Amino acid sequence: MPTPDQDLRPPADEELVHHELPVHEVVLLLGTHADRGLSTAEAADRLRSAGPNVLPRLDRRGPWLRLLLQFHHPLIYILLVAAAVTLALGEVVDSGVILAVVLINAAIGFVQESRAEKALDALTALVRTEATVVRDGARHRISSEELVPGDVVVLEPGDKVPADLRFVSVEDLHVDESALTGESLPVAKEPAALPTGTVLGDRANMGYSTTLVTRGRGRGVVVATGADTEIGHIHRLVGEAVQLETPLTRKIGRFSRILTAAIIGLALLTFALGTLRGEPAAEMLTAAVALAVGAIPEGLPAVVTITLAIGVSRMARRRAIIRRLPAVETLGSTTVICTDKTGTLTANAMTVVAVSAGGRGYAVSGSGYGPAGQVTADGTAVDVGGQPALRACLVAGVLCNDSRLTGQDGRRQVIGDPTEAALLVVAEKAGLDLGTLLGAAPRLATVPFDSERQWMATLHHSDDGRVVAHVKGAVERLLAMSSGELRADGTTGPVDADAVHARTEEMTGRALRVLAMGTVELPPGTRELGEEALSGRLVLTGLQGMLDPPRPEAVAAVRACRTAGIRIAMITGDHAGTARAIGEQFGLGDDGVLEVLGGADLARVPDDELPDVVRRTAVFARVNPEQKLRLVEALQREGHVVAMTGDGVNDAPALRRADIGVAMGVGGTEVAKEAADMVLTDDDFASIEAAVEEGRGVFDNLRKFITFMLPTSFGEGLVILAAVVLATTLPVLPTQVLWINMTTAVALGLALAFEPLEADVMSRPPVPPSRPLLTGELIGRIVLVSTLMLLGAFAMFEWAMASGESVAAARTVAVNVFVVVEVAYLLNCRSLDRSIRRVGLLSNPWVPAGMVVMLALQLVFTYAPWMNALFDSAPIDAVWWVRVTVVGIAVLVIVETEKWLRRRLGGRRRGGDVPATG
Template identity: 40%
Template sequence: MPLPYVAEPHAIEAADVLAGLEVDRTRGLTGEEAARRLAIFGPNALRRRQRASVLGVLVDQFKSPIVFLLLGAAALSIGFGETVEFLAIIAVLAINTAIGFTTEIRAVRSMEALRELTSRSALVRRNGTVATMSAEKLVPGDIVIVDAGDVLAADMRLVESSNLSVDESALTGESLPVSKTVKPVSADTVLADRSCMLFKGCAVTGGTGEAVVTGTGMNTELGRITRLVEEATPDRSPLERQLALLSRHLIWLTLAVTALVAIAGIAAGQDMALMIKSAVALAVAAIPEGLPIVATLALARGMLRMARHNALIEHLSAVETLGATTVILTDKTGTLTENRMHVDRVVTATGEIAFDRHTGSFLLDGRPIEPAAKSDIGLLLRNAALCNNATLGDNRDASTGDPMEIALLELAASGGVRREELLARYPETCEHAFDVHTRMMATVHEDGDRFLVAVKGAPEAVLEVVTDVANGDGTLPFDREQRRHWATVCEVLAMQGLRLLAVAGKPAQDLDEPVYHDLTLYGIVGFQDPPRSDVPGAIADAQRAGIAVVMVTGDHAATAQHISKSVGLTGIGHLEAIVGRDLKPYEEMTEEDKDAARAARVFARVDPEQKLSLIRLHQDAGEVVAMTGDGVNDAPALQQADIGIAMGLRGTQVAREASDLVLRDDAFSTIIHAVREGRVIYTNIRRFTTYLLSCNLSEILIVGMAVLAGLPLPLLPLQILFLNLVTDVFPAFALGTIEADRNVLARPPRPPSEPILARGQWIAIVTHGISIAGVTLAALGLALYQFGLDGDGVTTMCFYTLALAQLWHVFNMRNWRSNLLSSEVTRNHYVWLAIGFCIAVLAVADLQPQVSDALRLAPLGVEAWLSVIGLSVVPVLLRELAAIGMRLNRRHHARAGR
């Protein structure tokens, strides 16, 4: 038996859908047929993604070439009986593994969050009987009864509807509840406009209806988004890519230098065992064991700083990636706007009246007015409050009902008109609920021995049934000229991105009189979801920082275009909004299409797949893309983006779980704060990476030069490990806390392809490494030929010279424009705390017998200590002399330029 299936249920009549699904609406499926279909289609549940296992995450920590190199060094150490060195290397691996494990393990929760949207039960007709059953047992062809408050359990085609409205904002981005009807739409209608369809996970906000299930589980629109989330594979962050590249370079450098030194030493007649020990020392010296630790701590500190600015980071690497962001794709509703409908203006026959919602004042031609009870604006306020089912609370959050109806009550209250008082005077006798066919709503009220009819609805519908227009205290006939005038008014307001309602009414002699005939038009009300007050400034900051901001919304093009202009996103010369239906699939785009899409700043009526295409479009051009979102429909794009940013106040759990960053205040300006912090972090990462690698290079040069020169080994592997993990790490972390300069947002984002260490940083690493190695080799010479030391005495003098030189080296990490005693480094109290702590650790290593024995440190005389201290400050003095020369040279050129 073939499977019951309907390809495009929104495009055909309800009866044809029922026939295609082989179901009688009045009886529903039989139990046997439902069981057969359940076996074929499976449970009505979203696919579960298998969680990443703890063991798998742990194993991933060892998939690093640096780890393999350290393991090789450990194996050689144990092979030569150096148990202490072996244990030290293993301890380093354990520390790095623990840090990586705790920061990277994150269960994949997006699918679980999506399943939370599934209704637990549904009211279903089977065998002619209506009963409540588990939503997981629904199958295509089931007849479901829906009511206000239900969360829809499957995708369904309406077969009967009575004033049904559904909140689809999480799925489509549409900010207002959508009215539903049984009437089919064209096959190419976008998801947001398929008025005859109900979608899994959306909530019924009003009315009732019956629908036939057309899709369950992964065959629903929510299931399609689930699949997109699974397919969205975000690349590693720029920082992760750069550190991985740097690690590979270090590995090749280590292997090359180690092999060169070992071969040269053996060729020169050196003992092979000594050469292998030297190779272990070189391997340990070349690897910046402290770099992962310092990078993690710096990122964690940045995460805490962002949290104080209401930005919660999910992944540590996202802290730095924010600083590299070049494009922000942002939703409109609730991100750029307040996600609350407000009346912006009212147009009556008297003129256009602006409404200031903050002060509750009415302005006509810029002058405040008081709405008189019998004036056209007064009558409009009265009927807007009467034809209304919302309830106005003490504050906006306490109000209940349709957002536009709440806004009408606020408007009326500002004019001194309250619904409760009106109902006491005009008791409601009946209501004609909003109907998608008439596109109007009416209420009838007692007015003495007569009745009062209050109507509101879509302007084009209301204007068809009015016969006159309120004008001051009287009326004007609604003739051809008036019709043309009001049509123009509506067109102008709609072009400004406003949502419109017409308000009308009439007196009636009895209840049987048709309500939608011979009406008097009182005016047009224009609503808008106003921009958040902080958005224009934040967008200006983003543009100043060289970041392109692009609005991507499911709302209408006119609304999106208006908001984009009001917040400064677009202006004169910018392209008009691109509508989703005009956006080609990514695979079909020509280069011209791609260029046009990248240049656009507003996209309207886009679906989840198109959001993914836009992200990939910019990523393929080398951009680092941040994407904001709050709904289920945003989850795939949030997953695909380099930085997914979810709204914490109104965002769905799905969006939050798919994101790297959650905004606790839903403010776009918070993103800019986070970008600033990300740039600071990157600058500091570059600073302490330069510091650590120059220290490591000095160690390589010290060991390599000594071995090639036939001198005793100046440093032992364990001593190098001690320096790399103690005296290097704490100053490096202090460098990661340096505050940024004020112009950090005035610079463009760094190119995503730019390496973490550019030419300038490599020059600094080499020059500083040579100077530190030079003074340590000088200490080696003094130990051998001046003080007559040997064995542990030689390595001790080299060890302390190198340790102190690396400590003072932290002051070389300042900008060359700053002097030695007053710089961003010396002003940071963490730097001084780190130096003090490291000096204390070195003192303990010298004075504590167990530690000094493990490190094989020998006592030094006073002259040797004075030489150690004097040599250690030489690299800092050389750097200061070079900086002075550069400053003088700059001043000379500046004078010459005048």
């Protein structure tokens, strides 16, 4: 044994692996005592030196930075330049309008992001954790923040492990480590040293911060606190993971650069053509600015933000809280969802789903710890009173049990081992009253579960004076102890070991964890219980098979995502066999083949071969946090938009790196929520599918708005360019252009943000990340409508001038042509491929409301004297309204005809299979 003077610490560049060392060496290394712990004075010194046992918070944007970042957008830069140019030209009203748009856009984004942060804070508020620590030889209850390396911590059922511990002694200690390792079942702990290279999930002599004690008792010495814990390591990975731009921000940025180049080119062309014709430079500069102002889509940033904010609101109603606005659309572009298993696809609640008793098999419905469900045989509910063997099997599971359930049915919590809780719940589903059973058979003695013994037994005194022992444990051990087996009619017969093995193999083949139940009637007056009193006298009453079941709604959600062309990859820390069974239940394999790869095998795959492995593998089991991160990065290098779901600390680095990280709000850890872009308030995978649906709807509506808005901007620019080329009076002025752009964007374009989801939104494949916002088809439509606006507005302006109208009146006619055409074109844009008849006018009430508001604004623009003075407009006769309306109807008919032709041509290219879209 080393002396106190020996320094057993490894060199600074080597990791200290406490699980490989015997207990006495760990205790000596940490300068403590396994029984007395640290002195109070030593603990205070170490706290000053090591700091509190807390995780450093990930950096969050302060309010001022969040506000400034609202202006960091390519289109905002364009608007700021436009405002500066118009102000330099003395157009104070124009500049003020543009700046107002910028400020409104920033305010909306800031308020929405702040509200999302507050919602997240409400979900992640930490409950103060306390720990029982031994100092100066006495137990104390202190805040976990005060723990230091060398402290000796005592753990009881229900305690959270407050720091990383090396166990010194244990008594049937089981710890739920699912948040850290992904292991769905509680892990049995023991203090013996482990071999070199033992992976994290198999370190039975260690306890890790934030994991939960489900059963038994233990004592451990703190080996790491705060940032030095395993959770601290993962926290660092989270901080190092680079967050990527979303597909929307990339596409908007690319679109904005192209649009900026086009606007500058048209403005320069206008100025050059005019000056070459001998026009005054000042007038041509005004014309160029008018063209630029007309072509700049002032309303785009505001409407994009508002559309995303509406998506945030819709997702919140469907139990998904968005932290960053662009993440709303990212889900709609997702091509791969990498999902954790425990608590995400499964309920994270052990559930008995099958019982075998008296030679008969029973199915159990329902999942989780609520009593909803029933026990059935051949699809028919059974009366447990008429099934003696079934009742005996269930009673044994209730009485030989150290766990209990608390809370209401919808929010029940387990105090103790989830496996034992499942035995309580199945008895309730069969109609047994737990309180009555426990009250009628008080416990006299207990033989606790032991990893070597592999069974647990309890001794009970019943009301009729009998003394009965109930036993549960591994099938093989109880078979070896059994002298008989309970038959269906309640009589006892010889054990049919082959039949028991066959039933066990059938259950384990379904990835069920199987426990055997048995009873022994002992002589009256028996007060002690030992293995010798049970061996050879046990009557086997039955088997119970349980698992962490798939969420029923998650099965449907995964199916919907796959139908939508989204690939689902399950990445879990659980064992390969369990992961395969869950993957098969979710149908994750292609063509009936499910490829499963373990973490050890994944570690041996070189980077150049990883893309091929990722493409063909649907389930990755027993992976660590670094491997999850590596898989996400490999998918992104292949061009995928990756959503990562998870609830554990081990998921956090991948959540951070993914294009969108989705954390569980109820069962998720604080670190996972901090790393995620979206938090589910109900921990339901089905909410992810709903969010994908909403995200696709947001992307659809953004494309509709851009398709609606650009023809006006380009049309106005073309009208001004045509006037310069033809050396004629400008049909519209810069202030009038701003009036058109802002009023139509808000009154008409904003209505498209409220468009309901289209029926086929989840039957389409994902939008490829490389596809721009506007396809060639939509660009063609934009050019068509821009040309129609150019012809209509210019022709009506020239007609009005030829009819003797004043320049102001003729310009008013041209302005009204743009507005009326946009009113008509709005109906075309409610669907980019379906007809107006299929969409229906009243399915979005904001559309008719916006049309009425817009027409009312135009009446004010045309006839209010103060508006005439402000915008150089003038009243016009009713006949001009009729002519303008005819132009609007003509555009409506032409665009609907163009959509019809595209559908027909598209159907012929597909061999005549035309979708029924009208």
